[in-house]
Amino acid sequence: MLEFRKDLFVLLRNVGRVAPEITGIFIRNSLANAITSSSDKNVEEVEASLSLLYALGESMSDEAMRVGNGLLSELVTNLLSTRFPCHSNRVVALVYLETVARYMKFIQENAQYIPLVLAAFLDESGIHHPNIYVSGRASYLFMRVVKVLKSKLVPFIETILQSLQDVVARFTGMSFASKEPTGSEDGAHIFEAIGLLIGMEDVPLEKQSDYLSSFLTPLCQQVEATLMNSKVMNPEQSNVQIANLQQIIGAINALSKGFSERLVTSSRPAIGHMFKQTLDVLLQILVVFPKVEPLRTKVLSFIHRMVETLGASVFPYLPKALEQLLAESEPKEMVGFLVLLNQLMCKFSTLVRDILEEVFPTIAGRVFSAIQRVPDSSGPETNTEETRELQELQKTLYTFIHVIATHDLSSVFLFPRSQDYLNSIMQLLLHTSCQHKDIVTRKVCVQIFVKLIKDWCASSSGEEKVPGFKSFIIETFATNCCLYSVLDKSFEFGDANTLVLFGEIVLAQKVMYEKFGDDFLVHFVSKGLPSVHCPQNLAEQYCQKLKGSDLKALRSFYQSLIEHLRHQQNGSLVFR
Template sequence: MACQSVAAVMDEQALLGLNPNADAPYRQRAMAYFEQLKESPDAWEVCAKALSQGDDHVKFFCFQVLEHQIKFHAVLNAAQQQLVRETLMKWLQCQQLMNAQPEKAFIRNKAAQVFALTFVCEYLTLWPKFFFDILSMVGLNPNGVDVYLRTLMAIDAEVVDRDILHSAEDTRRNTLIKDTMREQCIPSLVESWFQILQTYQRSHPELTCQCLEVVGAYVSWIDLNLIANDFVNLLLAQMSMEELREEACDCLFEIVNKGMDPVDKTKLVESLCQALHAAGFFSVEREEDVDFLAKFSRLVNGMGQSLVLSWTKLVKAGSAKEAGATLQALETKVPLLLQLLVHEDDDISANIVGFCYDYLHVLKQQAIMLAVIKKLTYDDEYNFENEQGEDEAMFVEYRKQLKMLLDRLAQVSPELLLEAVLRVFSNTMNWQTASFMEVEVAIRLLFMLGEALPASHGAHFSGDTMKTSTLQEMMRTQLVSCGVSSYQHSSVSLEFFETVVRYDKFFMVEPQHIPGVLMAFLDHRGLRNNSPKVRSRVAYLFSRFIKTLKHMNSFVEDILTRIQDLLALAPLENGFAPLLTSDDQLFMFEAAGVLIVNGESPVERKQALMRSLLTPLMDAFQLLLAKLLQETEEERQAALADALSHAVGFASRTSKAFSNKQTVKQCGCTEVYRDCLHCFLPALSCPVQRGALRSSVRSFLHRMIICLEEEVLPFVPAASEHMLKDCEAKDLQEFIPLISQITAKFKQQIFMPLVLAIFEVMARPAEDNDQTAALERQMLRRSYFSFIQTMTGSGMNEVMANQGAENIERILFTIIQGAVDLPDPVAQKTCFIILSKLVELWGKDGLPGFSDFTYKHIVPACFLAPLKPTFDLSDAQTCLTLSECALTLKTIYLKQGAEFLQFLQTEYLPSLQVTPQIAQELCQVLQQPDLKVLKNYIK
């Protein structure tokens, strides 16, 4: 009942305590009354009614009670909510009538807070027409406009202000309010601001300044297109009005600071700068108003920092062209930056420091990039004809260091490097008037980007289109299409072709450029260049280009026709130096093979093209071999053998286009390669220049085993016979890998002839002091043991097992000998690996008689080898041998079990005078599951 009686009428006595001059008891009574009204569910209604009466302190008191009620008693019934709305609008209406004496500022501020709180509570549900109601009420009445603007600022504090911490729920509500405002009323609000700014800019500057503050507060989250050119022009005009200029400057600062797309931000800042410059604001020295200049300095700082941020974003996005434009805009602001920085007033200078710092950071990055780029450039004295000179070699080395620095810079900021290269490239690609040093370094930088930038930055022309577009643009317009391939300097020519091949994937994206680049490869710019160095490198690059862009169907035959003369064997007599060396020709033959195989011609056509490629080689080979057999002069013999080897090598290289037998068959090329085998194999029997000829034919056989598979088998017996006839250790050692390949693929019975040939060579007496022969023999032994290891380790032990008891025993004894008697730890280790594997495969009756051999020879080998005086445990290889030796013992135990332990304890170890205690110890260690224990024990 007490509360209800309080609600009926205002307590006049208590209200006396609101006067600042009231005595303490009155003030205390007023405070108690305030608390009473706050706690009452409906007593505040009397305050609502009293808003339009009484003095300022009573009105403020009433607004405070109302504020508390809205804030802390959110559950008002519909009638009470309606009362709040009506009370506020009634009070606002009263403001319209108070032209002579508006309310005090502190009351208007409190009223604005109450309006804002009501808005936050009711806008989304009960009062969607909040702004329209207020705007229709206030019109252009100055008092009403004042409250409207204060209310907007209070709403900004409640809903937007980032300095105020909000709960997650409030944040969600605030986001929803802003979204709804954008949808429903922001255009109307913006229009009202424009009218206020226009209407009151001369008559009520204080209202105009308030409105400018509102625009500055709201611009961060509304559509900037609404603050269109008219608006900005109005602000620029107000920059010249003494009472408005500082607030207009602040408002422009907020517009510039708005988050937006970097390209749009650059355009906005640039248009603003042009307008400010045209209006004379850049003439800082003429301006006497230091307070305004401090604001202007802050605005310039905001514009500068916005440009730096835009540049950074564009660089990160790989938009080098746009980043370049932004950087240019940034650089044009530097004179103004310096004028403000050196101003005698510290506030003006301090306000520009942020921009200065950011710009220095950009400059530092740019400076390092440009310094590296400058140092990459050749100087006039570089001798391209003799690059082995000391100065030249030092520069090449220095360039490598610079490249590493560029790679590091790219890790820090890949986009910045992209943008820097684009600038250099764009400035240089008017190549007709540029020096070769400038053109070369520009293309070199484009080339370097491929390694410096990770693939995701477009090095492979896939992925993020923004990042790839810059590289693609440089390739298209500034390398491939601009004619720079015709620049007549070897360094530029080389760099052009290197870069084309580095970015070969570009041509998959834009295949229309392939014909133009192919012509550059094939004519005087590439393979027929005046410089032998260029021709040689281009031959290799051409082969890579063809291999990457395999499908060049429409160009295949045209290319083959154009390179025909480059595929001819160099004549021995005429004295003219051919365009390409034999090594370069290898790449040309490989490219030709790839073109034929990957073209879309019918099988018959592919077959014909491959035959026309290989027949001249076979014809030349037969003629040259006949000459070699008749030639007596050693120098001429060597030249002929060289030419023969090249012919075989070229034929071999064409087969690189095939991945397996299937592809050879599909292209109808089996027959022509078999013809090559028929043609080349007789060279193996040539009594002169055997080393070179055998080596080339052997390589060809390796390729044919891959390409023809079992089609090669008929040629193997003859080839083996030729290879094993009158063999030296070195010949055999080189022949073993081929035999391993054949055996692995076909399990062919050519195993024993090779082994017997090795035994024969090993049995020959050697001269004591012939170091070369001794080394060759050691290498042959190692190759032989590796061969046996391959046989046992890759499932081909049956090839050995099928050689008959006598042959198997001979082989096994060579392995025992290698394990025990040879002072070569590499060979010993291999032998123990073989013995361990054979025990695993053939032990416990896997091969008749092998268990007996194990006890008689393998077990003793495991003990005798480490007892040799040459067994040096300080040598790492010897330690590995000991490990394999221990593993062999362990494998015997795992295979033979308790029988082996009994053999050791009762027969073998006693024969070595080993005590029963040690014998028992060893047997216990052998039974431990951890092999390390045995290895350590043996050691």
């Protein structure tokens, strides 16, 4: 039956393209028949009519939807002004809301229909539907509607908030004695919709402050009350309150999505101050419940959101937050911690240098201690949750180091407390750039080396910024990664990702020549290439290409050189 419906809708769309007017009339008649039916048992007929109307909207372009030519205006008017006898039926309610949401581009250009749209979502057939699945889906669709209509809803904010009062009260009115958490993601969608509404600059500052305070204040009070009573809770109460805290944090997080960084930091800093106070309250959760992973994850998510919302004004709160997040972090949580630092570096670049210098030694110590347990081989015995978590941590570490290197923060590696880990980092990057089974990860490591060479090695001769780094690059990285690894039969030139990696390896050679000059070239040509029996004439051609300015020509030649050496070796080269 499902396949039959799919075929029918495909046929409808095809006919609609050929004869749109006839298709519209057919759907109008179908909808009219469903409307005039007096029976509350015609669920199938109503659902089918609404589905046809939805399919019509799905086949229309955004432009055609906005223009609303032909019967579209009549169809949408009939849709919004109709309440079917079986409207409360779960199936009908769902397809009705989906269909209304599908025509939001039309509503956007025809604001006179907005009251009808709001009624459809806010009454007992939508968000207040007794069926939890319908109300949940209605909440999500309403959030999408708000995203589309945005400022056109400003005149209706009071009406909307009043209609949602009971939904919001489930969060703001939770008591310590509550036996059950409110229990769903609906609240997050509702709070996101509210945030989008009240977070617009079209809303006057005084009203905006009042609106935001009416949500944040009771939610924060709930958090503070729970934290104060945490020591006297029995296990059952504790579990309930932990679940409630998760939902409160999720609600606040969703609410904040409607507020832009510019609004809370520049045009209306008073709003930003309210979010800072909220952040201060939520960070206390990490102190009171230091080992409750779901809460730590929720708070971490909120910190991510505040970084985007508060911008640089979040800095005073970061030391405390990072300290608490590091205090009890397991490998799985360390991944989230590194992702947070990546976000900070990508957003603020060198402004986070001091913060990074403070936490890097602790991070390096824990991560390197953990990833030592990552097995080298793969097999059924290594396919455990712990192994997967450690592999994910290792992968995130590469990204973390890459972000440090590419955001002018490589000096962090040279900070006195961090230098103990420099050799471990170099060896890990070298091993990975040569042998890791994931080509993209290898590429990332080569890019890190290229950036470090640029940062740490001056073109002119003089005192080394990092003693031993130059010789390590020339004698170890250049030969192992740029020569031996590409000669290995596992290096497939027919693979697109491998070709990208090869391009980075060629670029690395060019950068090494620019920074080290003949020191690199002499070693590579006199020791590296002879070790793989490279003919003298090809070595000389390599020198010429490397000294030239055409990187593409160098890449093409080097690939042909590697392929020649492979053929010459006949696959006998053992990877070193």
